[in-house]
């Protein structure tokens with residue numbers, strides 16, 4: 001039992017990695033630091049390439065194990081629901097671990113992060129019996145052949161995930177991979193390994209065979225060893241564009257399948273006919289929620305010139321109403337940034353914007369003295385070539401500019417290397433549909449923000465990624481089609 005400030009009595013998961021049933025000995029470690037205090041509370045094992053190899057080989061054995069491979073679809077579905085039941089029963093503990101690790105407000109982790117992860121597992125639990133191939137008459141030689149296709153699990157999957165939504169983004173990969181019949185090795189971010197370690201304990205308790213879901217902890221070197229391992233058939237990655245590029249390069253020697261969900265600089269267009277009572281709070285929280293640490297946050301706000309000042313005032317009011325505080329405090333609504341490094345990075349962006357003559361306005365606070373807190377900040381009249389208009393800040397910093405015509409706003413919105421999400425606030429249906437078609441983004445939100453659902457695909461155009469997660473589309477990433485052709 002560890003006594004951790006704010007979470008007294010919270011029991012950490014076993015900080016042990018396993019190759020199938022066997023614990024593996026690991027010499028190196030990384031520090032896990034509470035973002036609310038800056039204090040180290042645990043040492044997390046850092047897996048070497050040899051440790052990674054042992055875990056991947058165990059995952060490969062598990063992939064061939066009839067207890068997993070030959071599980072009939074309904075048995076697989078039931079097993080995934082039992083896994084979801086186990087997480088549900090563990091909700092207070094896994095939520096506390098996630099809140100401690102990320103610094104997010106506990107009330108948000110309990111009501112959003114963990115339930116979201118569970119709902120993804122249940123949504124994909126419904127798929128195993130529905131992953132059918134097809135039979136079709138051949139055009140070339142009618143009547144001479146019977147041909148059909150099968151959809152087979154691709155093999156051992158590596159999931160490499162970031163620290164902003166650790167359990168949710170892991171489950172976006174685990175749920176479809178398991179539904180497809182793959183086995184999976186998850187490497188969480190070194191800042192936030194606890195929910196992943198707890199998750200494998202729950203998977204074992206729910207009866208998933210050894211090696212079907214494993215975790216290796218460590219930093220980028222551990223991730224690189226996993227991403228390059230020849231036994232890995234597919235890598236599912238969420239994180240920075242630079243690391244995504246390194247993972248894609250590492251996939252080349254063994255031609256791994258890769259999906260990348262990367263950064264963004266998602267625009268929000270706020271038209272003069274928008275319902276400001278709902279548009280203003282959403283434009284604010286679309287950037288400030290989770291202290292801006294969201295890949296598809298709306299971080300560039302274009303507002304019709306006639307309402308620019310009114311909207312900016314409104315956003316500052318919304319930001320100021322957010323209570324910023326530690327994760328264990330049930331009244332907190334915004335937490336700190338994840339690390340000293342992220343705090344430096346975000347501060348640097350705002351400092352350089354100010355140095356360049358851009359007006360920075362406070363849009364929230366006060367913030368606690370200790371920890372890596374950063375108050376919501378609004379930047380006004382930001383030129384389109386400014387660094388803060390082009391680069392992902394990953395903090396609660398909203399860059400804004402006025403526009404006159406919708407065509408101009410769409411051109412500004414599309415003037416980005418990224419293409420993850422885009423938002424339009426308008427009550428005009430024509431504007432909504434025309435903008436939705438014209439915006440270069442994987443998801444367009446009309447009069448709403450921050451919605452992901454297992455029902456529809458999520459991912460990026462341009463430098464925001466390759467492939468899609470969620471929807472039925474994600475299953476293609478974990479299945480290999482095979483055609484069977486038989487002479488009659």
Ligand code: NAD
Nearest residue numbers: 161162188189219220223224239240243246262263295394
């Ligand atoms: P990162 O992309 O480097 O880390 C994400 C994951 O990749 C972690 O698990 C990390 O250990 C692993 N990793 C790092 N290098 C690797 C490599 N060469 N091969 C395989 N795995 C590797 O992100 P970061 O350094 O934690 O954050 C940097 C920036 O990335 C942030 O400031 C933010 O702009 C962006 N970011 C984006 C997202 C997102 O959801 N799109 C999430 C987190 C961070």
Ligand code: MN
Nearest residue numbers: 033101191192
């Ligand atoms: Mn942590």
